[in-house]
Amino acid sequence: MRVARFYAPGDLRLEDVPEPSPLPDEVKIRVRNCSTCGTDVKIFNHGHQHLSPPRVMGHEVAGEIAAVGASVSGWAEGDRVQVIAAVPCGDCRDCRRGRMTICPNQTSVGYQYDGGFAEYLIVPHAVLKVDGLNRIPDGVSFAEASVAEPLACVLNGQELAGVGSGDEVVVMGAGPIGALHVRLARARGAARVILADLNAARLEMSAALVRPDETVCGADGGIVEAVLKLTGGRGADVVITAAASGAAQEDALGMTARSGRISLFGGLPKTAPTITLDSNLVHYRELTLIGANGSSPAHNRRALELIASGAVPVADLITHRMPLDKVADAIGTVAAGEAIKVTIEP
Template sequence: MKAAIYRGPEDLSVETVPSPEVGPHEAKMRVHACATCGTDAKIFHHGHPRLEPPQIIGHEIAGEIIELGEDVQGLAIGDRVQVIAAVPCGECWACRAGRMGICINQTSMGYQYPGGFAEEMIIPHEVLKADGVNHIPDHVSYDEASVTEPLACALNAQSLVNVGPGDNVLVMGAGPIGCLHVRLARAAGADKVFLADINGGRLELSQAVVHADRAVDMSIEDLAQVMADETDGIGPSVIITAAPSGAAQEQALDIVAPGGRVSFFGGLPKDKPMISVDSNVVHYRELIIAGANGSSPAQNREALGLIASGAVPVADLITHRLPLDQVREAIHAVTSGDAIKVVIRPGESA
């Protein structure tokens, strides 16, 4: 079979490798769609401390069951499935407390286990044990199902800051995850949802699809003033920083409404992880700051349900569909800002 083998920064090539053999507690799937994300681009350019090359990367996975280990229950040959990315152990204190997203023994597809940038992939026992395989409804395409995992991450973040009716939500960052946040906040019943970015071209591309109540080009507009105008001088009740920007995090704390909630969704670069925070602003305005990291198997199921019901449409967010041979072009499309969501289809030819 063909697979994209990552051997180190800037070293990713499609190679012919043996088809993986399925163990008694595993399942094998034919990968029909594996969406790409900013994390894939970070791995490609800089590596990752939890990933030891060589490895098949890719973690936003949907496909078809083609072989089952003798001890696997609940799946059948031909089942259309979506697979979780972050794999909780189910046994640590965090998992027992229902906080599987911060499992202290977490492993991940495309990191510790070969991922989805391949024609075939083993679903490891750890994923099956965590109930991390979800059946895709017939009317949902593999491409759409591959967007389940990033939507689940957005769902986790918004649940932590309780987005709902009455909220004015500002999403800072108009990439694919920002678009998902806009649509998810709408589905949660937010009154107004705003989208902002410093890249006017990317903002225009995304706004043409998601139609936020107001799009703010931060390169030419004063975000604080626009938000004050849009919220009667109060500020957004929720701000989600969906970009790896310390400046965005700092500004969010400056302009969020008193009593507001801020989600630090986008992680910062490892060499610039510090920001400046006026603690008195947080103290006197009673602000809530929440981190957000990954998602749980249950949130993946919920996210797939939101896609299937139409509550959070994703098909029109997929702007590029590329064969596995063009995986490097897919990663470039992610980083260039010329795409919203990019999906690799391993079974197709260039």
């Protein structure tokens, strides 16, 4: 079978390897779609501390079961499935208390286990142990199901930030994650959603699909002032920084209403992880700053339900479909900001 295997930054090789067979406690799936994201760009360009090459990349995976290990029950050949990316251990104190997203023993598909840029993928026992293999609902395509993983992360972030009925929400970052945040915020009852970005072309492309109530382009600065003007000087109830930008996080404080919530959703580069925080704004306005880290198996299941119900459509966000031998081009397209969502179809 063909795989796309990462060896070093800039070195992603298409290779022919033997087709794998599952161990008794594993499941083998035929990959139908594995979508790409900004993390794939980071890995391709810089590697990752938790990824030991050589490794098959890709973690937004959907497909159909091709073989079931002898000791695995409840699954059959032909079942349509989506696979979690972040794999909690299920045993530690945090997992036992229902906080699987912060499991200190977390492993990941495409990092410690071979990922979905391949014709076939072995779903390890660690995934099955935490109920991380999900049935794709009827009417949901494989491509749509592959977007459940990033939507699950977005769902975790909005639950933590308490996005709900009547909120005015600002989403900073008009990439695929920002687009999903816009749609989920609306599904959760937000009264108004404002989408902001520094890149005018990407903002226009994303806004044409997800249709936020307002857009703000910060290419020339003044993004805080623009949001305050749109909100009558009050600021937004929730600001979500869906971009790996310290400047966006600093700006978020200035555009958040009293008693508002700020979701530091996008992680910062490890070379520049700090920001300047005006703690008086936090103190006197009683602001809440909230982190968000990935998703749990339960978030993935609920994300599939949101897609299946039509509450959060994702089909139109998949703007590019490419074969496996074009995976490097797909990653380049994501890096250039020329797409919302690019999916690989092995």
